[in-house]
Amino acid sequence: MSLPHAILTALLEKPSSGLELTRRFDKSIGYFWSATHQQIYRELGKLEAEGLIRALPSEQPARGQKKAYEVLPAGRDELARWTAASQDPKPHRDVMLLRLRAAAVVGTEGLEADLRRHRELHERQLEKYREIERRDFPPGKDGPEDRLRHLVLRAGIDLETFWTQWLDHALAEFAGLPDAGERPDARKG
Amino acid sequence: MSLPHAILTALLEKPSSGLELTRRFDKSIGYFWSATHQQIYRELGKLEAEGLIRALPSEQPARGQKKAYEVLPAGRDELARWTAASQDPKPHRDVMLLRLRAAAVVGTEGLEADLRRHRELHERQLEKYREIERRDFPPGKDGPEDRLRHLVLRAGIDLETFWTQWLDHALAEFAGLPDAGERPDARKG
Protein backbone atom coordinates (compact mmCIF):
# COMPACT_ATOMS: atom_id res chain seq x y z
CA MET A 1 0.00 0.00 0.00
CA SER A 2 2.67 2.49 -0.95
CA LEU A 3 1.35 4.13 -4.09
CA PRO A 4 -1.04 6.51 -2.31
CA HIS A 5 1.81 7.60 -0.07
CA ALA A 6 4.13 8.09 -3.01
CA ILE A 7 1.48 10.33 -4.51
CA LEU A 8 0.96 12.26 -1.29
CA THR A 9 4.71 12.88 -1.10
CA ALA A 10 4.84 14.08 -4.69
CA LEU A 11 1.82 16.36 -4.17
CA LEU A 12 3.32 17.85 -1.01
CA GLU A 13 6.49 18.62 -2.91
CA LYS A 14 4.31 20.34 -5.52
CA PRO A 15 0.55 20.29 -6.23
CA SER A 16 0.01 18.76 -9.66
CA SER A 17 -2.46 17.31 -12.13
CA GLY A 18 -2.57 13.62 -12.98
CA LEU A 19 -0.42 13.99 -16.04
CA GLU A 20 2.14 16.16 -14.29
CA LEU A 21 2.36 13.51 -11.57
CA THR A 22 2.82 10.83 -14.20
CA ARG A 23 5.72 12.76 -15.69
CA ARG A 24 7.33 13.35 -12.33
CA PHE A 25 6.99 9.66 -11.53
CA ASP A 26 8.74 8.91 -14.79
CA LYS A 27 11.75 10.96 -13.89
CA SER A 28 12.10 11.08 -10.11
CA ILE A 29 9.92 9.23 -7.61
CA GLY A 30 9.36 6.50 -10.15
CA TYR A 31 13.01 5.51 -9.88
CA PHE A 32 12.10 3.61 -6.74
CA TRP A 33 8.31 3.51 -7.04
CA SER A 34 7.08 3.36 -10.60
CA ALA A 35 3.45 3.86 -11.59
CA THR A 36 1.47 4.19 -14.81
CA HIS A 37 -0.92 7.06 -15.43
CA GLN A 38 -3.92 4.78 -14.91
CA GLN A 39 -2.73 3.79 -11.47
CA ILE A 40 -2.20 7.44 -10.65
CA TYR A 41 -5.61 8.65 -11.85
CA ARG A 42 -7.37 5.85 -10.00
CA GLU A 43 -5.45 6.56 -6.83
CA LEU A 44 -6.10 10.30 -7.08
CA GLY A 45 -9.81 9.52 -7.22
CA LYS A 46 -9.58 7.35 -4.11
CA LEU A 47 -7.48 9.85 -2.19
CA GLU A 48 -9.98 12.59 -3.01
CA ALA A 49 -12.90 10.39 -1.94
CA GLU A 50 -11.12 9.71 1.38
CA GLY A 51 -10.61 13.41 1.97
CA LEU A 52 -6.81 13.27 1.93
CA ILE A 53 -6.42 15.53 -1.10
CA ARG A 54 -8.63 17.93 -3.00
CA ALA A 55 -8.80 19.35 -6.48
CA LEU A 56 -7.53 22.92 -6.65
CA PRO A 57 -10.64 25.02 -7.27
CA SER A 58 -9.05 27.52 -9.71
CA GLU A 59 -9.50 25.61 -12.95
CA GLN A 60 -12.90 24.01 -13.49
CA PRO A 61 -12.76 20.25 -13.85
CA ALA A 62 -13.74 19.13 -17.31
CA ARG A 63 -12.52 16.48 -19.66
CA GLY A 64 -9.31 17.48 -21.37
CA GLN A 65 -8.80 20.12 -18.68
CA LYS A 66 -5.94 20.00 -16.26
CA LYS A 67 -7.17 19.19 -12.81
CA ALA A 68 -4.55 19.88 -10.12
CA TYR A 69 -4.67 18.41 -6.62
CA GLU A 70 -3.24 19.51 -3.31
CA VAL A 71 -2.80 17.63 -0.05
CA LEU A 72 -5.19 18.33 2.83
CA PRO A 73 -4.09 18.26 6.50
CA ALA A 74 -5.57 14.77 6.88
CA GLY A 75 -3.38 13.64 3.98
CA ARG A 76 -0.26 15.06 5.54
CA ASP A 77 -1.12 13.35 8.83
CA GLU A 78 -1.66 10.03 7.10
CA LEU A 79 1.67 10.34 5.30
CA ALA A 80 3.47 11.17 8.55
CA ARG A 81 1.83 8.20 10.25
CA TRP A 82 2.81 5.85 7.43
CA THR A 83 6.36 7.13 7.26
CA ALA A 84 6.92 6.55 10.96
CA ALA A 85 5.20 3.15 11.13
CA SER A 86 7.47 0.13 11.24
CA GLN A 87 7.36 -1.99 8.09
CA ASP A 88 9.04 -5.25 7.20
CA PRO A 89 11.22 -5.15 4.12
CA LYS A 90 9.64 -7.04 1.24
CA PRO A 91 11.74 -9.66 -0.50
CA HIS A 92 13.06 -8.30 -3.77
CA ARG A 93 12.38 -10.14 -6.99
CA ASP A 94 15.04 -10.25 -9.63
CA VAL A 95 14.41 -11.95 -12.94
CA MET A 96 18.04 -11.88 -14.07
CA LEU A 97 19.21 -13.82 -11.02
CA LEU A 98 16.47 -16.33 -11.68
CA ARG A 99 17.64 -16.69 -15.28
CA LEU A 100 21.20 -17.29 -14.14
CA ARG A 101 20.03 -19.97 -11.78
CA ALA A 102 18.01 -21.54 -14.59
CA ALA A 103 21.05 -21.31 -16.85
CA ALA A 104 22.95 -23.52 -14.41
CA VAL A 105 20.44 -26.23 -15.34
CA VAL A 106 19.47 -25.64 -18.98
CA GLY A 107 22.58 -23.94 -20.33
CA THR A 108 23.80 -20.38 -20.76
CA GLU A 109 23.08 -20.07 -24.47
CA GLY A 110 21.86 -16.61 -25.38
CA LEU A 111 22.21 -15.21 -21.88
CA GLU A 112 25.53 -13.43 -22.23
CA ALA A 113 24.23 -10.92 -24.76
CA ASP A 114 21.41 -9.88 -22.46
CA LEU A 115 23.80 -9.67 -19.51
CA ARG A 116 25.87 -7.26 -21.56
CA ARG A 117 22.79 -5.27 -22.55
CA HIS A 118 21.67 -4.96 -18.93
CA ARG A 119 25.14 -3.77 -18.00
CA GLU A 120 24.81 -0.95 -20.50
CA LEU A 121 21.32 -0.06 -19.28
CA HIS A 122 22.51 0.17 -15.69
CA GLU A 123 25.44 2.29 -16.73
CA ARG A 124 23.15 4.63 -18.65
CA GLN A 125 20.85 4.93 -15.63
CA LEU A 126 23.87 5.66 -13.47
CA GLU A 127 24.88 8.50 -15.75
CA LYS A 128 21.32 9.88 -15.59
CA TYR A 129 21.41 9.85 -11.79
CA ARG A 130 24.80 11.57 -11.74
CA GLU A 131 23.38 14.25 -14.00
CA ILE A 132 20.50 14.78 -11.57
CA GLU A 133 22.97 14.92 -8.70
CA ARG A 134 25.01 17.63 -10.42
CA ARG A 135 21.85 19.61 -11.19
CA ASP A 136 19.93 19.26 -7.92
CA PHE A 137 22.66 18.95 -5.31
CA PRO A 138 25.47 21.37 -6.02
CA PRO A 139 27.95 21.85 -3.13
CA GLY A 140 26.36 23.98 -0.43
CA LYS A 141 22.79 22.83 -1.04
CA ASP A 142 22.66 20.78 2.14
CA GLY A 143 19.70 21.76 4.30
CA PRO A 144 18.02 18.89 6.16
CA GLU A 145 15.49 18.23 3.38
CA ASP A 146 18.27 18.33 0.77
CA ARG A 147 20.36 15.89 2.75
CA LEU A 148 17.50 13.39 2.96
CA ARG A 149 16.66 13.67 -0.71
CA HIS A 150 20.33 13.45 -1.60
CA LEU A 151 20.60 10.31 0.54
CA VAL A 152 17.84 8.69 -1.51
CA LEU A 153 19.50 9.69 -4.77
CA ARG A 154 22.79 8.28 -3.50
CA ALA A 155 21.04 4.95 -2.97
CA GLY A 156 20.06 5.00 -6.64
CA ILE A 157 23.58 5.91 -7.74
CA ASP A 158 25.18 3.31 -5.51
CA LEU A 159 22.73 0.61 -6.60
CA GLU A 160 23.38 1.22 -10.29
CA THR A 161 27.11 1.21 -9.59
CA PHE A 162 26.65 -2.05 -7.72
CA TRP A 163 24.80 -3.73 -10.58
CA THR A 164 27.22 -2.47 -13.20
CA GLN A 165 30.09 -3.99 -11.26
CA TRP A 166 28.24 -7.18 -10.48
CA LEU A 167 27.39 -7.68 -14.16
CA ASP A 168 31.05 -7.12 -15.05
CA HIS A 169 31.87 -9.82 -12.55
CA ALA A 170 29.22 -12.13 -14.02
CA LEU A 171 30.51 -11.54 -17.56
CA ALA A 172 34.05 -12.33 -16.44
CA GLU A 173 32.73 -15.55 -14.93
CA PHE A 174 31.00 -16.39 -18.21
CA ALA A 175 34.28 -15.88 -20.07
CA GLY A 176 35.79 -18.63 -17.92
CA LEU A 177 33.01 -21.11 -18.65
CA PRO A 178 33.37 -24.01 -21.14
CA ASP A 179 33.36 -22.71 -24.70
CA ALA A 180 30.06 -23.57 -26.33
CA GLY A 181 27.99 -21.64 -23.86
CA GLU A 182 25.94 -24.76 -23.21
CA ARG A 183 26.36 -26.50 -19.86
CA PRO A 184 27.87 -29.99 -20.13
CA ASP A 185 24.86 -31.64 -18.53
CA ALA A 186 22.26 -29.65 -20.40
CA ARG A 187 19.65 -31.79 -22.18
CA LYS A 188 20.87 -34.91 -20.51
CA GLY A 189 17.40 -35.49 -19.00
CA MET B 1 5.68 -14.25 -15.84
CA SER B 2 8.59 -15.65 -13.90
CA LEU B 3 7.00 -17.84 -11.27
CA PRO B 4 6.39 -20.82 -13.58
CA HIS B 5 10.03 -20.64 -14.67
CA ALA B 6 11.23 -20.42 -11.09
CA ILE B 7 9.24 -23.60 -10.41
CA LEU B 8 10.60 -25.35 -13.49
CA THR B 9 14.13 -24.53 -12.37
CA ALA B 10 13.47 -25.83 -8.87
CA LEU B 11 11.89 -29.01 -10.21
CA LEU B 12 14.79 -29.65 -12.56
CA GLU B 13 17.19 -29.30 -9.67
CA LYS B 14 15.07 -31.88 -7.84
CA PRO B 15 11.54 -33.27 -8.45
CA SER B 16 9.35 -32.29 -5.51
CA SER B 17 5.84 -32.01 -4.11
CA GLY B 18 4.10 -28.69 -3.60
CA LEU B 19 5.07 -28.43 0.02
CA GLU B 20 8.68 -29.38 -0.62
CA LEU B 21 8.81 -26.68 -3.27
CA THR B 22 7.33 -24.19 -0.84
CA ARG B 23 10.06 -25.01 1.67
CA ARG B 24 12.80 -24.75 -0.92
CA PHE B 25 11.41 -21.39 -2.02
CA ASP B 26 11.54 -20.27 1.58
CA LYS B 27 15.22 -21.00 1.87
CA SER B 28 16.84 -20.73 -1.54
CA ILE B 29 15.11 -19.68 -4.76
CA GLY B 30 12.76 -17.50 -2.74
CA TYR B 31 15.65 -15.21 -1.83
CA PHE B 32 15.21 -13.58 -5.22
CA TRP B 33 11.79 -14.91 -6.22
CA SER B 34 9.47 -15.47 -3.30
CA ALA B 35 6.18 -17.33 -3.54
CA THR B 36 3.51 -18.58 -1.17
CA HIS B 37 2.29 -22.15 -1.18
CA GLN B 38 -0.98 -21.12 -2.85
CA GLN B 39 0.84 -19.53 -5.73
CA ILE B 40 2.92 -22.67 -6.09
CA TYR B 41 0.00 -25.11 -6.04
CA ARG B 42 -1.93 -23.07 -8.56
CA GLU B 43 1.08 -22.81 -10.83
CA LEU B 44 1.80 -26.54 -10.55
CA GLY B 45 -1.74 -27.19 -11.73
CA LYS B 46 -1.31 -24.88 -14.72
CA LEU B 47 2.09 -26.30 -15.65
CA GLU B 48 0.67 -29.81 -15.53
CA ALA B 49 -2.31 -28.79 -17.68
CA GLU B 50 0.09 -27.30 -20.23
CA GLY B 51 2.10 -30.50 -20.37
CA LEU B 52 5.32 -28.96 -19.06
CA ILE B 53 5.48 -31.10 -15.93
CA ARG B 54 3.80 -34.29 -14.72
CA ALA B 55 3.01 -35.88 -11.40
CA LEU B 56 5.37 -38.70 -10.58
CA PRO B 57 3.28 -41.85 -10.92
CA SER B 58 4.74 -43.71 -7.92
CA GLU B 59 2.53 -42.30 -5.18
CA GLN B 60 -1.19 -42.12 -5.92
CA PRO B 61 -2.56 -38.60 -5.77
CA ALA B 62 -4.99 -38.19 -2.91
CA ARG B 63 -5.73 -35.44 -0.46
CA GLY B 64 -3.16 -35.30 2.28
CA GLN B 65 -0.83 -37.38 0.09
CA LYS B 66 2.42 -36.04 -1.22
CA LYS B 67 2.23 -35.52 -4.95
CA ALA B 68 5.64 -35.02 -6.53
CA TYR B 69 6.19 -33.48 -9.95
CA GLU B 70 8.94 -33.77 -12.52
CA VAL B 71 9.73 -31.63 -15.56
CA LEU B 72 8.90 -32.99 -19.01
CA PRO B 73 11.05 -32.27 -22.09
CA ALA B 74 8.61 -29.56 -23.19
CA GLY B 75 9.12 -27.91 -19.81
CA ARG B 76 12.87 -27.96 -20.14
CA ASP B 77 12.61 -26.47 -23.63
CA GLU B 78 10.33 -23.72 -22.40
CA LEU B 79 12.72 -22.89 -19.58
CA ALA B 80 15.70 -22.79 -21.95
CA ARG B 81 13.75 -20.53 -24.31
CA TRP B 82 12.77 -18.18 -21.50
CA THR B 83 16.28 -18.06 -20.06
CA ALA B 84 17.80 -17.07 -23.37
CA ALA B 85 15.11 -14.55 -24.35
CA SER B 86 15.99 -10.89 -23.89
CA GLN B 87 14.06 -9.18 -21.12
CA ASP B 88 14.01 -5.60 -19.93
CA PRO B 89 14.90 -5.07 -16.28
CA LYS B 90 11.86 -4.11 -14.25
CA PRO B 91 12.12 -1.02 -12.07
CA HIS B 92 12.65 -2.03 -8.46
CA ARG B 93 10.30 -0.76 -5.80
CA ASP B 94 11.69 0.16 -2.42
CA VAL B 95 9.40 1.27 0.36
CA MET B 96 12.21 2.46 2.65
CA LEU B 97 13.52 4.89 0.05
CA LEU B 98 9.99 6.17 -0.43
CA ARG B 99 9.66 6.70 3.32
CA LEU B 100 12.90 8.64 3.43
CA ARG B 101 11.69 10.85 0.65
CA ALA B 102 8.42 11.37 2.50
CA ALA B 103 10.38 12.13 5.65
CA ALA B 104 12.02 15.05 3.86
CA VAL B 105 8.54 16.58 3.72
CA VAL B 106 6.70 15.42 6.85
CA GLY B 107 9.58 14.90 9.25
CA THR B 108 11.80 12.01 10.30
CA GLU B 109 10.05 11.22 13.56
CA GLY B 110 9.94 7.48 14.24
CA LEU B 111 11.94 6.56 11.17
CA GLU B 112 15.36 6.12 12.73
CA ALA B 113 14.30 3.13 14.84
CA ASP B 114 13.03 1.28 11.79
CA LEU B 115 16.15 2.18 9.84
CA ARG B 116 18.15 0.55 12.62
CA ARG B 117 15.88 -2.48 12.64
CA HIS B 118 16.25 -2.93 8.89
CA ARG B 119 20.00 -2.70 9.28
CA GLU B 120 19.90 -5.61 11.71
CA LEU B 121 17.62 -7.63 9.42
CA HIS B 122 19.95 -7.16 6.47
CA GLU B 123 22.92 -8.13 8.59
CA ARG B 124 21.16 -11.27 9.76
CA GLN B 125 20.28 -12.19 6.17
CA LEU B 126 23.89 -11.60 5.21
CA GLU B 127 25.04 -14.02 7.90
CA LYS B 128 22.53 -16.59 6.64
CA TYR B 129 23.88 -16.28 3.08
CA ARG B 130 27.46 -16.63 4.31
CA GLU B 131 26.46 -19.78 6.13
CA ILE B 132 24.99 -21.18 2.91
CA GLU B 133 28.14 -20.21 1.06
CA ARG B 134 30.32 -22.09 3.54
CA ARG B 135 28.07 -25.13 3.34
CA ASP B 136 27.38 -25.30 -0.41
CA PHE B 137 30.50 -23.84 -1.97
CA PRO B 138 33.59 -25.08 -0.18
CA PRO B 139 36.89 -24.45 -2.01
CA GLY B 140 37.21 -26.82 -4.95
CA LYS B 141 33.48 -27.10 -5.67
CA ASP B 142 33.70 -25.04 -8.83
CA GLY B 143 32.24 -26.90 -11.79
CA PRO B 144 30.37 -24.72 -14.30
CA GLU B 145 26.99 -25.22 -12.58
CA ASP B 146 28.54 -24.47 -9.19
CA ARG B 147 30.12 -21.31 -10.51
CA LEU B 148 26.79 -20.02 -11.84
CA ARG B 149 24.92 -20.83 -8.66
CA HIS B 150 27.72 -19.33 -6.59
CA LEU B 151 27.52 -16.20 -8.72
CA VAL B 152 23.84 -15.85 -7.84
CA LEU B 153 24.53 -16.37 -4.15
CA ARG B 154 27.30 -13.77 -4.32
CA ALA B 155 24.73 -11.29 -5.64
CA GLY B 156 22.66 -11.96 -2.52
CA ILE B 157 25.69 -11.56 -0.25
CA ASP B 158 26.86 -8.40 -1.98
CA LEU B 159 23.37 -6.88 -1.96
CA GLU B 160 22.91 -7.45 1.77
CA THR B 161 26.38 -6.04 2.36
CA PHE B 162 25.41 -3.06 0.26
CA TRP B 163 22.23 -2.36 2.20
CA THR B 164 23.90 -2.82 5.56
CA GLN B 165 26.50 -0.23 4.60
CA TRP B 166 23.98 2.11 3.03
CA LEU B 167 21.81 2.01 6.15
CA ASP B 168 24.88 2.78 8.27
CA HIS B 169 25.44 5.76 6.03
CA ALA B 170 21.81 6.82 6.36
CA LEU B 171 21.94 6.52 10.16
CA ALA B 172 25.10 8.62 10.25
CA GLU B 173 23.28 11.23 8.18
CA PHE B 174 20.37 11.15 10.62
CA ALA B 175 22.74 11.75 13.51
CA GLY B 176 23.78 15.01 11.83
CA LEU B 177 20.19 16.23 11.41
CA PRO B 178 18.60 18.87 13.68
CA ASP B 179 17.89 17.42 17.12
CA ALA B 180 14.17 16.85 17.47
CA GLY B 181 13.96 14.45 14.57
CA GLU B 182 11.25 16.64 13.06
CA ARG B 183 12.09 18.65 9.96
CA PRO B 184 12.00 22.41 10.51
CA ASP B 185 9.32 22.98 7.90
CA ALA B 186 7.20 20.02 8.93
CA ARG B 187 3.54 20.89 9.59
CA LYS B 188 4.00 24.35 8.25
CA GLY B 189 1.32 23.72 5.57
Add this chain to the structure above:
DNA sequence: CACGCTTATGCAACTAGTTGCATAAAGCCG
Protein backbone atom coordinates in the same frame (compact mmCIF):
# COMPACT_ATOMS: atom_id res chain seq x y z
C1' DC C 1 -13.47 24.85 -41.11
C1' DA C 2 -12.04 20.05 -41.59
C1' DC C 3 -8.19 17.20 -40.59
C1' DG C 4 -4.78 15.26 -37.76
C1' DC C 5 -1.71 15.65 -33.71
C1' DT C 6 -0.85 16.41 -28.88
C1' DT C 7 -2.44 16.81 -24.22
C1' DA C 8 -5.24 15.07 -20.61
C1' DT C 9 -8.40 12.07 -18.22
C1' DG C 10 -10.43 7.89 -17.57
C1' DC C 11 -12.92 2.92 -17.98
C1' DA C 12 -12.67 -2.14 -18.41
C1' DA C 13 -10.46 -6.25 -18.50
C1' DC C 14 -6.69 -8.76 -17.39
C1' DT C 15 -2.48 -10.75 -14.78
C1' DA C 16 0.05 -11.44 -10.64
C1' DG C 17 0.39 -11.84 -5.91
C1' DT C 18 -1.72 -12.08 -1.03
C1' DT C 19 -4.76 -13.50 2.73
C1' DG C 20 -7.92 -16.27 5.02
C1' DC C 21 -9.91 -20.36 5.40
C1' DA C 22 -11.32 -25.44 4.36
C1' DT C 23 -10.26 -30.15 3.95
C1' DA C 24 -8.22 -34.47 4.90
C1' DA C 25 -4.76 -37.86 5.91
C1' DA C 26 -0.95 -39.27 9.29
C1' DG C 27 1.22 -39.45 13.57
C1' DC C 28 1.22 -39.06 18.55
C1' DC C 29 -0.45 -39.92 23.13
C1' DG C 30 -3.12 -41.04 27.20
Add this chain to the structure above:
DNA sequence: CGGCTTTATGCAACTAGTTGCATAAGCGTG
Protein backbone atom coordinates in the same frame (compact mmCIF):
# COMPACT_ATOMS: atom_id res chain seq x y z
C1' DC D 1 -10.08 -45.36 20.20
C1' DG D 2 -10.87 -40.25 20.61
C1' DG D 3 -8.93 -36.03 20.48
C1' DC D 4 -4.86 -33.01 19.14
C1' DT D 5 -1.20 -31.57 16.23
C1' DT D 6 1.37 -31.65 12.03
C1' DT D 7 1.66 -32.29 7.19
C1' DA D 8 -0.22 -31.49 2.75
C1' DT D 9 -3.29 -29.73 -0.73
C1' DG D 10 -6.38 -26.59 -2.31
C1' DC D 11 -10.51 -22.91 -3.09
C1' DA D 12 -12.30 -18.15 -2.92
C1' DA D 13 -11.93 -13.54 -2.38
C1' DC D 14 -9.20 -9.75 -2.36
C1' DT D 15 -5.40 -6.18 -3.51
C1' DA D 16 -2.07 -4.32 -6.60
C1' DG D 17 -0.35 -3.51 -10.97
C1' DT D 18 -0.62 -3.72 -16.29
C1' DT D 19 -2.51 -3.27 -20.93
C1' DG D 20 -5.52 -1.72 -24.31
C1' DC D 21 -8.62 1.34 -25.58
C1' DA D 22 -12.08 5.44 -25.41
C1' DT D 23 -13.07 10.17 -24.98
C1' DA D 24 -12.59 14.96 -25.50
C1' DA D 25 -10.49 19.46 -25.49
C1' DG D 26 -6.76 22.46 -27.62
C1' DC D 27 -3.80 23.60 -31.31
C1' DG D 28 -1.74 24.00 -35.82
C1' DT D 29 -2.24 24.08 -40.80
C1' DG D 30 -3.76 23.85 -45.69
